[in-house]
Amino acid sequence: MKRQHSHLTPHHPLSGAETTAAEIVSGVDLTGRRAVVTGGASGVGVETARALASAGAEVTLAVRDTGAGARTTEDITATTGNQGGRVAHLDLADQDSVAAFVSAWEGALHILVNNAGVMASPELRTPEGWELQFATNHLGHFALALGLGPALARDGGARVVAVSSSAHHRSGVVFEDIHFRRRAYEPWSADGQSKTANVLFAVEAAKRRAADGVTVNALMPGGIRTDLQRHVSDAELARLRARAAGGAELEWKTPEHAPDPEAAALLWQDSQDTLAAKG
Known part of the structure; x- marks a missing residue:
């Protein structure tokens, strides 16, 4: 039987579109809790790390550029007073x-x-021959979450967040x-596939890690201008924003069903097989 392509529908947000990270953590005490934010030295990752630190968490920025990570940690310490920030090297494509x-x-x-990622990049591959966006956005985070599984289970009550986007x-x-x-390689299709994979990972991981x-x-997180868009021209960004503002779905076909558990299970097995073949 031919495998079907998987599609997703967005979940309704728990808060308003203009709710800030600081408002979300207001009144939350994360003292004694340890957090890892991938890609925490830029964009959404910085403010995610800052919000967690402001609530008292010990936050590790897992980043490719540890120099940028160190500067970000210093800034977060200065703005939150939390001295528990750390930096560690992590290249999700490796x-x-x-x-x-x-x-x-x-x-x-x-x-x-799981925040780090690349978007709409030229056709690039890892040494294994994996397409870069899928390798970074999904396979890297998949391996990271599996490897940190015992640490997440140790105290109970842990949380994993997969940052996707409407590109799915x-x-x-x-x-x-x-x-x-x-x-034929198409950067936006590759990006969308990886973002779908992020949500399917969450669907299957939620089931497997519940025990x-x-x-x-x-x-x-919404449309936010960050360095993630370095491969996208201003003209392309303007075109995408105009479509979004007008409610147009010229190329983005709205899915008819919720996240597909069968596709999620299939992706999990495929990802395990892919990583095992590398080893």
Whole structure:
């Protein structure tokens, strides 16, 4: 039977579109809790880390550029007074880097925010031949979450957040050719596939980790101009924003069903097989 492409519908937000991170954590005490934010040195990751730190959490920025991470940590310390910030190297496109991060982690982990990513990049591949966006946005975070599984289960009540985006409308996971080995590469389709994978990961992980007391969710942060868009021209951004403002769905077909548990389970197995083949 031919595998079907998976599509997702967005969840309704728990708060308003203009609710700030600081408002979300207001009154929340995360003292003694440890958090990891991937890509925490730029964009949404910075403010996520800042909000967690302001609530008392010990936040580790897992970043490729540790110099930028150190500067961000200093800024977060200055604005929150929290001295518990840390920086660790992590390149999600490099499975050896992911393994090194996991190996170096000691003790419990209470919050994992899978935030880092690349978007609409030119056709690039990892040494394994994996398409870069899928390898970074999904496979890297998948390996990280699995590797940190014991740390997340240690104290109970841990949370994992997968940061997706509305780009998931552009493509389901094309299981027949995830890495564009036979079909022509298209950066937006590759981006959309990886963002769908983020949500499908959350669907399956929530089921698998429930017994450990780990809660897993996915979210869409909205359209925010960050360095993630470095490969996108201003003209393309303007075109996308105009479509969004007008409610147009010229290329983004709205899915008819909620996240597909069957596709989520299939992606989980495919990802495990992919990582095992590398090893």
